[in-house]
Amino acid sequence: MSPRPMVRPGGRSARVQESVHAAVRELVGEVGRDALTVPMVATRAGVTPSTIYRRWGDLQELLSDVAVERLRPETDPADLGSLRADLDAWAEQFLDEMASPPGRAYIRDALLGDPDGTNAGQCSAYAAEQIDVVLARAVQRGEPVPETELLIDRVVAPIMYRILFRPGRLDAAYARELVTNAVYAQQVEAGARPTQAAAPRRSKKKTDN
Amino acid sequence: MSPRPMVRPGGRSARVQESVHAAVRELVGEVGRDALTVPMVATRAGVTPSTIYRRWGDLQELLSDVAVERLRPETDPADLGSLRADLDAWAEQFLDEMASPPGRAYIRDALLGDPDGTNAGQCSAYAAEQIDVVLARAVQRGEPVPETELLIDRVVAPIMYRILFRPGRLDAAYARELVTNAVYAQQVEAGARPTQAAAPRRSKKKTDN
DNA sequence: CGCCTAGAAGCAACAAAATCGCATTAAGGT
DNA sequence: ACCTTAATGCGATTTTGTTGCTTCTAGGCG
Missing domain, CATH: 1.10.10.60 (Homeodomain-like)
Incomplete structure (x- = not known):
C-alpha cells in the first residue's frame, strides 16, 4: 500500500x-x-x-528528453495590452525560436526518440499553455477570444508544418498573417455569420452565440 | 552534352x-x-x-527512403463533380491514410532519416500535387478556387500537426470541418469582404485593398 | 537512529554493428 | 572492344550495444 x-x-x-x-x-x-x-x-x-x-x-530517446526541456518556454508571453498585440508578438517569437536552426533541431530530436508520443504531446502542451495565458488575459479585459484549438490549427500547425516539411523561408509577416486570419475567423464566428457555411469549429455547441 | x-x-x-x-x-x-x-x-x-x-x-535514412515511396499517392483524387465534394473526399482519405498506424509510422520514418529535408519536402509536394489536381478540375468547371497554399495551411497542416504532436483521435468530421473553413475563407476573400481584416494571404503588397 | 529492501549504477565479458582499406565487378562513355 | 571509375564485395578492425552479476544508496519501517 x-x-x-x-x-x-x-x-x-x-x-x-x-x-x-x-x-x-x-x-x-x-x-x-x-x-x-x-x-x-x-x-x-x-x-x-x-x-x-x-x-x-538509446541516444535518440536521450536527445528527445533534452530537446523537450529546451523547448519549454521560460517566460509567459508579454502583455502588450490587447489580444491582437499579444498574439502577434507571441506568434512571432514562437516562429523565430522554432524556425531557427537550433529550434528545428530540437523539434526533430523531440519527435525522433519518442515512441509513445509523450514528448511530442508535451511540446504541443507548451504552446497551448502559452496561448491560454494570452487568452485568459484577453478575457480579463473583456475582449472576445477565439478558442485555443482554433489558434493551434490556424497558427501553430501551419508554422510547424512548414518547419518540418517545407524548405521555404518563414518570416514574421507570415506569423502575423496567420494570427490575422485566426482572429478574423473568430470574429466571424462570434458575430455576423455571412453564410451558413461559416465556421462551426469543434462544436460542443455549434448553435448560435 | x-x-x-x-x-x-x-x-x-x-x-x-x-x-x-x-x-x-x-x-x-x-x-x-x-x-x-x-x-x-x-x-x-x-x-x-x-x-x-x-x-x-544508416538504417534511418534507408527507412526514410522506403517510407517516402510508400507515401506517394497512387491515384489521382476522385472527381465527384464539385470542388467541395472533391476536397472533402480527398481530405478524408488523406487523413485516413496518414492517421492510420502504418501511415503514422511512415511519416515518422520519412522525417527521421532526412538530414536535408529532401524527403519531407517530397511528402509535402505529393499533397500539393493532389490538391492541384482537384483545383485544376474546379477551374475547368468555372468554380472559384482557393490557393493551394491556403489549403495546405488550413487542411494539411492541422492534420499533420495533430498526427505528429497530439494523441487525440482524428476523424472524417474533422477533415470536413477543415475543408469547410478553408473554402469559406476563400469565398470571403474572393467576394464580400466584411471587414478590412479579411484575409490578405501572402500579400505581395500588404497595403490596403 | 539504524536496519532492510529494492531500484539504480558500476563493472566486465560478450555480442553485434559500423567503419575502413583494398580487391573486384560492371556501367557508361569513347 | 576498351577504359575509366563509381559501386560492390570481402575481411580485418574498431566501436557500440547487451547482459549477468555485484555494489551502492534512497527511502521506508520498526
Whole structure:
C-alpha cells in the first residue's frame, strides 16, 4: 500500500540524470549532434554507458528528453495590452525560436526518440499553455477570444508544418498573417455569420452565440 | 552534352536498390520495424552490409527512403463533380491514410532519416500535387478556387500537426470541418469582404485593398 | 537512529554493428 | 572492344550495444 517507489526523483538518480543532460548539452555544442555517441556522453557525465542504455534505451530517446526541456518556454508571453498585440508578438517569437536552426533541431530530436508520443504531446502542451495565458488575459479585459484549438490549427500547425516539411523561408509577416486570419475567423464566428457555411469549429455547441 | 553519370540509375545499382528496398518492406512485415538491423536487411537483399552503409549511411535514412515511396499517392483524387465534394473526399482519405498506424509510422520514418529535408519536402509536394489536381478540375468547371497554399495551411497542416504532436483521435468530421473553413475563407476573400481584416494571404503588397 | 529492501549504477565479458582499406565487378562513355 | 571509375564485395578492425552479476544508496519501517 506504500505509494510508489516507481520512480526515484531524488538523490543519486537525479544527479545522474542532470549530469547526463548537462553532458549532452555541452557535447552538442562542442562536437555537434551528429558526432555524439552514448559512450562519449557517458564519459563526460562520469557515468557508465550501460547506465544510459538502461535508462534511456538509446541516444535518440536521450536527445528527445533534452530537446523537450529546451523547448519549454521560460517566460509567459508579454502583455502588450490587447489580444491582437499579444498574439502577434507571441506568434512571432514562437516562429523565430522554432524556425531557427537550433529550434528545428530540437523539434526533430523531440519527435525522433519518442515512441509513445509523450514528448511530442508535451511540446504541443507548451504552446497551448502559452496561448491560454494570452487568452485568459484577453478575457480579463473583456475582449472576445477565439478558442485555443482554433489558434493551434490556424497558427501553430501551419508554422510547424512548414518547419518540418517545407524548405521555404518563414518570416514574421507570415506569423502575423496567420494570427490575422485566426482572429478574423473568430470574429466571424462570434458575430455576423455571412453564410451558413461559416465556421462551426469543434462544436460542443455549434448553435448560435 | 551527355547528361550526367552523376548517379548510376541503371544496371546493378538499380537492382541493388530495389532488392534492398524490397528486403526492408518484407522484413518490416515479418519482424517489425524495431527489430530491423542493417545486417539483417543486407542478408535478405543478398548484399553486403557495407553496401548499405555506404549508400544510405544508416538504417534511418534507408527507412526514410522506403517510407517516402510508400507515401506517394497512387491515384489521382476522385472527381465527384464539385470542388467541395472533391476536397472533402480527398481530405478524408488523406487523413485516413496518414492517421492510420502504418501511415503514422511512415511519416515518422520519412522525417527521421532526412538530414536535408529532401524527403519531407517530397511528402509535402505529393499533397500539393493532389490538391492541384482537384483545383485544376474546379477551374475547368468555372468554380472559384482557393490557393493551394491556403489549403495546405488550413487542411494539411492541422492534420499533420495533430498526427505528429497530439494523441487525440482524428476523424472524417474533422477533415470536413477543415475543408469547410478553408473554402469559406476563400469565398470571403474572393467576394464580400466584411471587414478590412479579411484575409490578405501572402500579400505581395500588404497595403490596403 | 539504524536496519532492510529494492531500484539504480558500476563493472566486465560478450555480442553485434559500423567503419575502413583494398580487391573486384560492371556501367557508361569513347 | 576498351577504359575509366563509381559501386560492390570481402575481411580485418574498431566501436557500440547487451547482459549477468555485484555494489551502492534512497527511502521506508520498526
